Amino acid sequence: MSLTSILSAEAIENAVKEFQAPDSFSFKKFSQLCGLTSKSPKEVKDVFQILDDDNSGFIEESELKFFLQRFVPGARTLTDAECKGFLSAADDDNDGKIGVEGEWLSEPTGKAVFSGRNFDEQETKTL
Ligand SMILES: [Ca+2]
Ligand SMILES: [Ca+2]
Numbered sequence: 001m002s003l004t005s006i007l008s009a010e011a012i013e014n015a016v017k018e019f020q021a022p023d024s025f026s027f028k029k030f031s032q033l034c035g036l037t038s039k040s041p042k043e044v045k046d047v048f049q050i051l052d053d054d055n056s057g058f059i060e061e062s063e064l065k066f067f068l069q070r071f072v073p074g075a076r077t078l079t080d081a082e083c084k085g086f087l088s089a090a091d092d093d094n095d096g097k098i099g100v101e102g103e104w105l106s107e108p109t110g111k112a113v114f115s116g117r118n119f120d121e122q123e124t125k126t127l
Helices: 009-018 027-033 041-051 067-071 080-090 117-126
Strands: 058-060 097-099
Touching (some): 009 027, 041 067, 080 097
């Protein structure tokens, strides 16, 4: 499975382009631009599985670093500050990684957590 079977290649490219500058990354905006926020819980989960490169069931900081490259090979890596901001916004139980249920997907709505308000608040704090 590839990301382009879930999201349009054009939308992905536009989204990645938007955050070319280091430290400009916003997960919420990114997920809106690439169309992730309008996907079904299953599709959002599929994206998680693609990003979970080592199939550990979690997205670790080392995988977050290459987040953009999973979408477009040749894109930049996320900076440490961006990885930490991303993590602190999603990592509710503070284990240093992002799990599927409750962190990547919020229950019971099945919506991507990052489409919610929490992420905004966290981001404002981090940046
Ligand atoms: Ca992993
Ligand atoms: Ca966690």
